[in-house]
Amino acid sequence: MENPFIIKPYKSKDLFCDRENELQLMLTNCLNHSDMTLISQRRMGKTGLIMRLMDEISENHSDIKTIYFDILASRSIDDFIKMLAEATMKSFKPKTSIGKKFMNLIKSLRPQLTFDNITGEPQFQLFYHSPEEKEHTLRGLIEFLDNQGVHIVIAIDEFQQIREYPGHNMEALLRTYIQHTHNLTFIYCGSKKHMMTDIFINEKKPFYSSTSFVSLGKISADSYSSFIKRLFNEANRSIKDNAVNFILEWTRRHTYYTQMLCHTVFASDAKIIDINVIKAACQQLLTQGESTYLQYRQLITLKQWNFLIAVAKEGTVQQVTSAQFLGKYKIGSPSTATRLVEALIEKGLINDDVAITGTTYSLNDVFFSHWLEKIG
Numbered sequence: 001m002e003n004p005f006i007i008k009p010y011k012s013k014d015l016f017c018d019r020e021n022e023l024q025l026m027l028t029n030c031l032n033h034s035d036m037t038l039i040s041q042r043r044m045g046k047t048g049l050i051m052r053l054m055d056e057i058s059e060n061h062s063d064i065k066t067i068y069f070d071i072l073a074s075r076s077i078d079d080f081i082k083m084l085a086e087a088t089m090k091s092f093k094p095k096t097s098i099g100k101k102f103m104n105l106i107k108s109l110r111p112q113l114t115f116d117n118i119t120g121e122p123q124f125q126l127f128y129h130s131p132e133e134k135e136h137t138l139r140g141l142i143e144f145l146d147n148q149g150v151h152i153v154i155a156i157d158e159f160q161q162i163r164e165y166p167g168h169n170m171e172a173l174l175r176t177y178i179q180h181t182h183n184l185t186f187i188y189c190g191s192k193k194h195m196m197t198d199i200f201i202n203e204k205k206p207f208y209s210s211t212s213f214v215s216l217g218k219i220s221a222d223s224y225s226s227f228i229k230r231l232f233n234e235a236n237r238s239i240k241d242n243a244v245n246f247i248l249e250w251t252r253r254h255t256y257y258t259q260m261l262c263h264t265v266f267a268s269d270a271k272i273i274d275i276n277v278i279k280a281a282c283q284q285l286l287t288q289g290e291s292t293y294l295q296y297r298q299l300i301t302l303k304q305w306n307f308l309i310a311v312a313k314e315g316t317v318q319q320v321t322s323a324q325f326l327g328k329y330k331i332g333s334p335s336t337a338t339r340l341v342e343a344l345i346e347k348g349l350i351n352d353d354v355a356i357t358g359t360t361y362s363l364n365d366v367f368f369s370h371w372l373e374k375i376g
């Protein structure tokens with residue numbers, strides 16, 4: 001039997017845990033043509049949720065069409081256009097009427113068309129005479145999609161990447177083109193929380209206040225617990241309650257890590273899963289991660305490393321500048337701590353969780369945190 005604990009992209013509804021509230025909220029936003037920004041800590045399940053939403057739309061709202069693309073690998077507006085066009089072709093097959101019209105539009109741009117050997121999906125290269133021509137093409141694509149008389153939900157993943165494009169002010173351009181559409185609903189999703197927030201809540205920036213926010217926290221312990229039990233039971237294996245609780249605590253209900261631990265436990269083939277089976281799987285994961293963790297060590301300064309150990313030992317830290325924390329781990333002055341924390345957030349190693357009650361800091365990588373806790 002295939003391992004039901006997915007650590008790859010979304011597969012199906014029955015292997016996806018909960019997120020019912022977020023799903024309903026996003027669906028309602030889609031139905032009301034309200035653009036959204038989806039933000040969370042890394043690996044909490046943003047991309048999975050978008051896939052789940054698109055699945056739901058195709059199942060129960062088939063009058064709405066969806067386009068998804070991930071721009072993490074894009075380096076310029078050229079790449080963005082190419083990715084949007086390829087994603088559109090994927091959503092509107094060449095035999096459909098919109099697909100045919102879209103193919104004609106692309107052909108009018110004199111592309112070099114090729115077909116992927118493996119997937120058969122069309123791929124192409126566009127050539128431009130000037131930057132204006134690119135902008136014109138981008139606007140043309142967006143206008144085309146808007147003019148098909150169909151409601152289309154377009155999700156752009158790793159959206160903060162547009163800030164890396166040289167030359168063009170991509171934010172301003174996109175915002176201008178998108179602002180004039182009627183039939184398109186956009187979902188902007190990104191894993192760099194700080195940059196994403198800046199794009200959408202900085203009043204000096206083009207996208208300021210243009211979307212509603214959907215934030216993704218942890219799945220509740222009750223939901224995750226039933227989900228885990230169900231998937232083991234369906235495979236004719238039983239898991240003890242205290243073993244499930246151990247999984248949820250050790251992984252802090254951080255989706256990717258919870259999935260990964262369950263995946264590893266499932267792969268171990270034990271029929272009756274008790275806490276010892278779980279602990280063995282945890283150990284296996286820490287050993288597997290070791291070479292990566294040692295590489296992190298090469299990428300940061302000794303002070304940063306020691307700071308990570310301090311945060312790991314605490315698990316979560318409320319006040320990184322408190323005398324108690326600074327003294328206990330010999331970190332130095334409050335300003336040193338602030339600098340360290342900022343650098344480590346920037347490197348994606350530390351997460352800051354901002355709440356009304358204050359900000360809490362923890363390591364982004366739960367397994368790395370447990371590993372550091374032991375060596376420090």
Ligand SMILES: Nc1ncnc2c1ncn2[C@@H]1O[C@H](COP(=O)(O)OP(=O)(O)OP(=O)(O)O)[C@@H](O)[C@H]1O
Nearest residue numbers: 007008009010016017042043044045046047048191
């Ligand atoms: N609700 C869920 N139930 C089960 N598995 C999930 C759920 N949400 C996400 N996952 C799985 O957890 C892993 C991490 O999720 P995902 O890639 O969606 O997170 P992300 O927030 O987009 O991460 P990143 O910040 O790296 O982009 C994936 O393997 C995904 O399939």
Ligand SMILES: [Mg+2]
Nearest residue numbers: 046047157191
């Ligand atoms: Mg993602």
